[in-house]
Amino acid sequence: MAASTSSMRAVRYHGPGEPFHNDEIPVPQPGAGEALVRVGAAGICHTELHLRHGVLNLGVAPLVPGHEIAGEVAAVGPGVDAVRPGDRVAVYYYVGCGRCSWCRQGQENLCRDVVDQFGFTADGGWAEYVVVPARNLVPLPDGLTVEEAAALGCSATTALHAVRSVADVRLGETVVVYGVGAVGYALIQLCRLAGARVIAVGRTPAKLALAAELGADVTINADELNPAVETLRLTGDEGADVVFELVGITETMERSVAMLRRRGRLVFIGYS
Template sequence: MRAVIVEQPGVVRVDDVPEPDPGPKDVVVRVGACGICGTDIHIIDGEFPPTQYPIVPGHEFGGTVVAVGEQVVEVEPGDRVGVDPTLNCGECYFCQRGRGNLCERWNGIGVGSHPGGFAECVAVPERSVYPIPASMDFRTAALIEPVSCVVHGFHVLNPQVGETYLIYGAGPMGLQNAQLARFNGASVVAILDINPSRQEIARSFGFEVVGASLDDVRHVAPRGFDNVIEATGRTKVAELAIDAVIRRGKLLLFGVCPPGEKAGYDAFKIYNEEISIFGSMAVLNSYGPAIDVIAAGAVDTEKMVTHTLPLDRFHDAVELFRQGAGLKIQIDPSA
């Protein structure tokens, strides 16, 4: 079968590899669609420390079960599934306390040492697969993982119905955060992006309060926003975003900023205005809820997926991603 292999940082090829054999508790999934995300680019560039090379990347995918190991009980060949890429150990201090996303031996399908979804087929543990509704296509199934990161962010942030939101960044993650906010009973959802074409995309999702800087949107929440979500992954933005938070409001650092960079805050302001700053890392008990909110129409999946390329054009897909083209770029290994 064909698969993308990142041999070492900077060395990527699409090649023939052996079909995977399921272990006793594994299922083999024929991949129907797999999305590209910033983490894949970091893996290709050697900037994601947990990755062990060589690796087949790809952690945002769904497909059809084609084989199961002898101890598999819940799924059978023919089932359509999404795959939660998280592989936490279950035994460490954090896993035992229900914080598997912070596992001390954290691993992930397509990101750590386990082969991922940029392949025709992949073997994954049975506990990682979730049945999807018959009405859900695989392009949509490949959005469950990024949406499940957003759902985890909302679990951390714990916003209330009727509150105001400001989202920094109108890329795929920013727009998914914005759509979840709307779905979650927001009174106002404002979006900032310095890129005019991304602003236009945000408007096409029905968001009317869109701008390039805080001054463009301040009029909809003159005292500040209840929930400010940083989804650009830029440390400078994470720093400036504090200026948008209302007294007693919350700032969620959702974007992945480069490690080691520092954001400076006025400590008195945090104290005096009772501001809370949260972090949200990957997926925790949020993959199932993500399936449910997508099935309920929280996310416009038609608009989210702008490019679908066959496996053999993986390099072109990466190039499109690096150029910031469209929104979600997916690979369809069956094409």
């Protein structure tokens, strides 16, 4: 089934250091097993800034960025019956091969033969429409807005994977979230749900205030206190059981190691 319009507006990346362009391009059409999604919301992740500045360069240009996507199914291609036009959906942006052991375990992010990553190697959500495999669509429950769903598709799932699969945060542990932003806020809430004590570290008072509102037991302003020294003081010189590092620079990495207890778990999430 074709979309009702032939062209659309899209914000596109044209190469490292280049400004994003507001272009008019053809509306993509869904093929077999695919769906056309009318984008209702698309997030701006720090990764897009890395793309813009050349920190991340996958050699694909021009490209429609945007990997945090939610909207409504506009049309479906042949063989698609799991979703239909009008369904509210979020997009899972990894397209694994579907055949390897990792894909069969539901861990497409570890696939060695990734087919596409929307917003990185294939056009993403900074456009009016995007075509994706129907199997990559997640139905939205009532009460969840497309704006909320788009953000959940990256920041919250990144945090969930870090808390449950990587760090395995446990009841009664002390956790440091070093860097408060979208992923950090999700980490704070998930760690509290796991029964951990949470220390949030940042430099912006407003962000630290929100971190406290979302459940951080202690906040540390890194412009005023050395986070490593303060964390050791708060833990009786034992250090934190888990440190999530979200900044990705030498200073914060060194401090993260310094505040970690023996046999603690350090999870690097940020990069720069």
